[in-house]
Amino acid sequence: MTAASLFDDVGQAFWTIAVAATANLACALLGCYLLLRRMSLLGDAVSHAVLPGVVVGFWISGSTSSGWIFVAAVAVGLVASFLIQLLHGFAQVAEDASMGVVFTSLFALGVVMLVQVGPHVDLDVDCVLYGLLEYVSVDTRPVFGLEVPRAMLSLAVVLGGTLLFISLLWKELKLVSFDPRLATSMGLHATLVHYLLMVMVALAIVAGFYAVGSVLVIAMLVVPAATGHLLSDRLAGMMAWAAVVAVSSAVLGYAGDLRFDTGMAPMMAIVAGAEFAAALCFSPRHGLVSRAMHRLGLALRIVTEDVLAMLYRTDESHERETAEKGVSRRRCLAAAGGGMLARLSLPLLWWRGDIRWLPEGRVALTAGGRKAAESLVRSHRLWEAYLGENFELPLDHLHESAERFEHFIGPALREELASELQQPGRDPHGKTIPGSAHGEREA
């Protein structure tokens, strides 16, 4: 391989990735608004519906690389989103059905027109499905002495327009996306903003459609935005993550295509899908794994606290004679509700230094464990006292609520309850509330 051909290869790789990344970025950023407004499928619908526009543009200009195609396709895209609104609002067709009617009809019209224009058109199947990514570096045009792919030029304009649109209408778009009614009541023209957004979406779709194919346009409108939605609760953060997915899937998609030869556009969809799946599992707040971990942690805490409370109560009722003999392992497991978590709870408590092992597998509280158990039982009995004081509940209804609630009463709430009840010494069942000055004096 000579140096020159190597340079060519690098250049081609660079431009291919750049074109794909630009198309992805424009779609991904606008897709965030669609996702928030629950209109992701509108992107899908518009991307199918632009076909007749593409054909008309071709018919007017006679070439596949003209501005007319752009104009006509965007116009038809807008008409499509208008028709969907019209069918939904005026003819009372369900929203998803009106979408289905409009885009399939326009797509069918486009196919029939395509056939009418003639078979010699190089608007063929592969172009629609895979886009022209593989050929972007063939069709170039000099800009400031640099050979830049034509697709790059139009995409750069679209991306620039998108960025400008978003930064100029940041506040308005945000308001309309999250609360269109509030926006309207504040004097914002929500419909106007909606159709401006639709213009931008149609532009991004048509530009992207040409570069990366129809499927990828849909993928890039939905998947990066959804990934961002999983990773951030702020619009800016969501967009930043969407941009990361958009660009990284361009880079990795190129690499993957080199390795597996699947076509770059499908590979980008696969990469974006993998990134989405990763976010779905490992997102710190909304991920499946982190949510499962959180739930597991909570369950473990409740189980260990139940064991501690049981040990404390046994100590209490047997006048501390169990302190030497301890409690059998079986009773501990029963107190924890049995099962895997219960089995885990004892080693965990031991590891934390809350319990100590006695001979024959019996268990007793350590000094530290006793303290922890005391505050837990204190929460429990304070809550019972509070319920008994403020609600007309029979005595046997207090325990169950307290059993559940004790785990969620922190020190602050505990002391507030105590002072609200004027530092009670005993709960409604007559048991001493541990830790209260009054109770200790009595004991």
Added chain:
Amino acid sequence: MIPYNTAIVLAGTSLLGAGSGLIGTFALLRGRALLGDTLAHAALPGLCLGFLVWGERSLPVMLFGGLVSGIAGIAVVVFLRRFTRIKDDAALGIVLSLFFGAGLALLKYIQTHAVGGSRAGIDHYIFGSAAGMIASDVKLIAAVAGVSLVSVLLLYKEFRLVTFDAGFARVQGWPASLIDFLLMLLVSITVIIALPAAGVVLTAALLILPAVAARFWTEWLGAMLILSALFGAVIGAAGTLASARNAGIPTGPMIVLVGAGLFLLTMLFARRRGVIARALAERRSRRRMGEQKLLLAAHKLASPASSSFAFDALLSRTAASPQRLRSLLRRAELAGLMEPVGPEKPGEWRLTESGLRRAAGVTRAHLLWKRFFADYPNSVSLFADLDLEQIDRHLSSEMVAELEAKLRAAGELS
């Protein structure tokens, strides 16, 4: 005489249309019109895998693969919707584009690697080629349509219950999830069967168009099912014939275009829910309300009953624009309710004999309604859309008598 090939295709497409019309009705009413679209896209990787595993083009194997991956796609949609913060629309979009992307990757792989690498067979699934239908395809379609029909006949009550109120069905102890799954399965099979003929994008149309069109004509599920199946068959047949007549126009898109035309006609001209019918009904009711408003004002102004009153007085009382008042008066004159007094008093109007009777009735009804809403304010929303003068139909005679007595006591009604 229709050539044999066309006859085969004709039979296939009309059966396909009827079957998807039938099942599409449930999909539409269940709010899942676009699920068919996602299903069709999600079937592609399964079709390709079926091809790769079997090693050659075998319709049943590929369709089965498509069915499996389509259902897997729907399962992912359900999972995303149920367990994550991803909403319905995004879930459909994600599954649609990612599954289809994976399918395209496989397709490209088959194109470059597979032995005897003709992907022409699979290409057809993307854009559809109804013209290539053969007798065995038609048998398959007929079998699926038959199974759909039998299921709907046997499980009509169950399907209806789950479609309109799944929560109620569950509470009543029906296996709602199972019935729902059965419906979904029927939708999936129908979509998969339609794929080779209609292609990925247009399959959704076969499911949606007949049902949406049928929805305009009836409020009764049974009639809607029959009508939708009929529409589907007609669309399929007409589209096939149209494309057979114009060589070169593919059948699938032609069917959808015919369907779109039918939908458009239906939407405009349907008897009660159609756009034109609704616009006419709205105009009628607006006119009637205008007339009633006019008579009410005239009756107030005309005391003694046969006296005349000025146009300007009417204008200030009805709070209408001069043009509107003029057109209201013109119509009232045509209906013989009001008349201009004549050249001796220009701009003066009076009620005719029959106009006086109508006006008295309107005034009475108006007073009664006012009193009713004042005395029973909680019932206002129940009667918001009803006609003013039909008060004796809407309220019981005892209620009317009670209101009349109250009004007479207050001296408002004679």
